[in-house]
Amino acid sequence: MDFRRTSTALTREQKLAVVSVADVKAQERITNSYEDALIGQYIEAAYDYLAGPDGWLGRCCLLEETFEAYIPNPGGGFELPIRPVVDLSSITGFEVSDGAGGYDPVSAALYAKSVNEGFGYILHSGQSSWPISIGVDPRRYKVTFKAGFGAADDVPSPIKLGIIMLASHFYQNREATFSDNRITAVSRQIEFGLRNLCGRYRISRDHS
Incomplete structure (x- = not known):
C-alpha cells in the first residue's frame, strides 16, 4: 500500500x-x-x-497528522498503514479514481469504517461490488485519514x-x-x- x-x-x-x-x-x-x-x-x-x-x-504517530493511502483493489477490506486511528471520525474520506486524474467518493453503502485498538480499517459491506475501471491502477482507491494520539x-x-x-x-x-x-x-x-x-x-x- x-x-x-x-x-x-x-x-x-x-x-x-x-x-x-x-x-x-x-x-x-x-x-x-x-x-x-x-x-x-x-x-x-x-x-x-x-x-x-x-x-x-x-x-505510529504521536501528534495528529493527516495521510492519504492508496490501494489498487480493496478486496474484502484493508487496514490503514499508520496508527493510532482514534475513532471513526479520523477516517475522513474514501474515494475511487475517476480515470481522469481525479477521485469520486465511494458510495457509503459499499463500505464501513472500523477502528480496533488503534488500527483503522475500511471494510466491504457486501452489498455490491466495488466500482470497476479498466486497466491496472495502483492508486485506484484513496482513503484520507488522521493518525496520532492527538495533541x-x-x-x-x-x-x-x-x-x-x-x-x-x-x-x-x-x-x-x-x-x-x-x-x-x-x-x-x-x-x-x-x-x-x-x-x-x-x-x-x-x-x-
Whole structure:
C-alpha cells in the first residue's frame, strides 16, 4: 500500500511541546541555558527516532497528522498503514479514481469504517461490488485519514519518558557509543529502557 503525509510536516516547536527542553534539563540536573538549543535538537532526534512511518514504534504517530493511502483493489477490506486511528471520525474520506486524474467518493453503502485498538480499517459491506475501471491502477482507491494520539497532552507518558531518556542519552554520549569501551552496558541500558517504557506501544507490521 502506498501512502503519504498530506498535513504540514511537524515543526521542532510542536515536537518540543511533547517533551520540553526543561524536561530533559531536569532529568540531567542541568541548571544553565548554554546548551538549550542543542538539547532541543536531541529531543527532536529522539522524537523522530520513535515516531512516524519509519519510527521504532512501528508506523505510529504521536501528534495528529493527516495521510492519504492508496490501494489498487480493496478486496474484502484493508487496514490503514499508520496508527493510532482514534475513532471513526479520523477516517475522513474514501474515494475511487475517476480515470481522469481525479477521485469520486465511494458510495457509503459499499463500505464501513472500523477502528480496533488503534488500527483503522475500511471494510466491504457486501452489498455490491466495488466500482470497476479498466486497466491496472495502483492508486485506484484513496482513503484520507488522521493518525496520532492527538495533541501533546494526549501522548502517553511512557513514550514521553522514552523521548526524555533518548535525548538524555544523546546529551551524555556525543559520539557513537560503539567507540566507548562501555558499549555493551550503554546500548543494553538504552534498549531495555525503551522496551520497558515504550515497548507496549511498539507493533510490527504483522502486529507482533
